[in-house]
Amino acid sequence: MSTLPDGYRTVVVPPERRDEFREVDDLAFAVTHDPEVEKVMPFPVPDGRMVAVEGPDGRLAAVHGSYQLDLPVPGGQVPCGGLTWVGVRPDQRRRGLLTSMVRTHVERCLERGEPVSALFAAEPAIYGRFGYGSAADDVRLTLPRRAALRPVAGSDALTVHVERLEASYADLVEDLHRRAGRRRPGWMPRTTPELRARLVGDPPAWRQGYEAALLVTVRDGDDVRAIAAFARKDAWGEAGPEYTAKVRWASALDAPAAHRLWSFLLDLDLTTKVESPMLAVDDPLLHLLVDLRPTRRRVSDNVWVRLLDLPAALTARRTARALDVVLDVTDTLLPANAGTWRLVADDDGVLEVSRTSEPADVRLDVRELGALYLGGRSATAFGAAGLVQGEAAALDRLTTALASPLAPVCPWVF
Structure with missing residues (x-):
């Protein structure tokens, strides 16, 4: 499937060429390799x-x-090939190398039995042409200190503990992360020790003037119910301290724990503002705030999804209601996905996908199908934008069947 200019070839990079692999990516993203960082942030690609x-x-x-x-x-859940560390040397651009690499990635995912691929797009304009659809958004908040929260029963009974963030907490943090997001599409666990180590790593070169990171836990006795990492940067104005507190990540198992965690983070001494990590667009914090108006919100695209084996990918998920619809899918990269498919789901949401010669109810590209896959986008809205074609009733049925009760998000960038 992959094509390259004469003299070029695809290679699996052995461990002894890892530094060369990194050098290409450093050149592509204009970063400088820092050996001190690697002492606490192990190289994550297996x-x-x-x-x-x-x-x-x-x-x-x-x-x-x-x-x-x-x-x-x-x-x-579904096995997924997370595409990452994509880079082309500046003097090797415009030769089709990226196209070849995406094709290689797709081939290797299918060989490994990964029917879905996902990525975070450094440049969003690139990956749509390869069939990746923007499947989720996230929101980052800048909040004033002492932003008021609505009361939640049970919050006051929980206790807060603060200590320095240490590498030894990696497993605790990851376990609570998994439990906190168990019903949210896109909430991927960190599957390797290297990824978990980067979760709790805090190299000085990455602090940008902030203090060494702190770990805050919310507890019911010895039971940890919420967890977050944060750091403060000192600043002084004419009226006194104007510190910023930046929250790197945060997870909570229930509403009382979320309320207690954010009540603490929003009332740190010396601070004037608090910056949140990436949050789902329906994160509990957004509902708990009494007044959203003083809060600055920046919404951005989150994870992008590409269906590689269409029937295997679709049957891995449930629908929200019964469904019977015929899709006409275009896929220029993977012709096996193209054509007409009948999707039938029972009242329990168990989905069956089969080839059909019946006329299509909805016509769409695999890019839009990937965007719909996690349940956070609307076929009806895509239809209004001219990106999906079909009768309004069919688009509505597809939208409500594929919808998720919780907005999808991946809370860490890979």
Whole structure:
């Protein structure tokens, strides 16, 4: 499937060429490799999942990696190839190397039995042409200190503990992260020790003037119910302290724990504002705030999804209601996905997907189907934008059947 210019070839990068792999990515993203960072932030791409295009001179011209992830979807989860560390040397651009790498990634995912791929897009304009659809949004908040929250029963009975963030907390943090997002599509766990180590790593070179990171836990006795990492940056104005508190990540198991956690974070001494991590657009904090108006909100695209094996991907999830619809799907990269498919779901949401010669109710590209996959987008809205075609009733049925009760989000960038 992959095509390359004469003299170029695809190679799986062995561990002894890892530094060369990193150098290409550093050049592509204009970053400088810092050996001190690597002491606390291990290289995350597993051996066997570092892939590159090697040029005629034997040097690596372009690189990409992948993670084996478990993507939560409505009613289940699906094996997912997380595309990452994609970069082309500045002097090797405009030669089709990225296209070849995406094709290689797709081939390898299918060989490994990963019917879905996902990524975070450094440049959103790039990946739509390869069939990736923007499947979720996230929101970052800048909140004033002492922003008021609505009361939640049981919050006052919980206790708060603060200590320095240490590498030894990686498993505790990841366990609570998994439990906190068990019903939310897109809420992917970190599947390797290296990824979990990066979750709690705090290299000085990355602090940008902030203090060493702190860990806050909310407890019911010895039971940890919520957890977050934060750091403060000192600043002084004419009227006194104007510190910023930045929350790196936060997870809570229930409403009282979320309320107690944010009540603490929003009332730190010396601070004037608090910056949140990436949150789902329906995160409890947004509902708990008494007044959203003083809060600055920045919404951004979150995870992008690409269906690689259409029937395997769709049958891995449940629908929200019974459904019987025929889709006409276009897919220029993977012709096996193209054509007409009948989707039938029973009252329990168990979905069956089969080939059909029946006339289509809805016509769409695999990009839009990937965007709909996690339940956070609307076929009806896509229809209004001219990106999906079909009668209004059919688009409405597809929208309500694929919808998720919770907005999808992945709370960490891979």
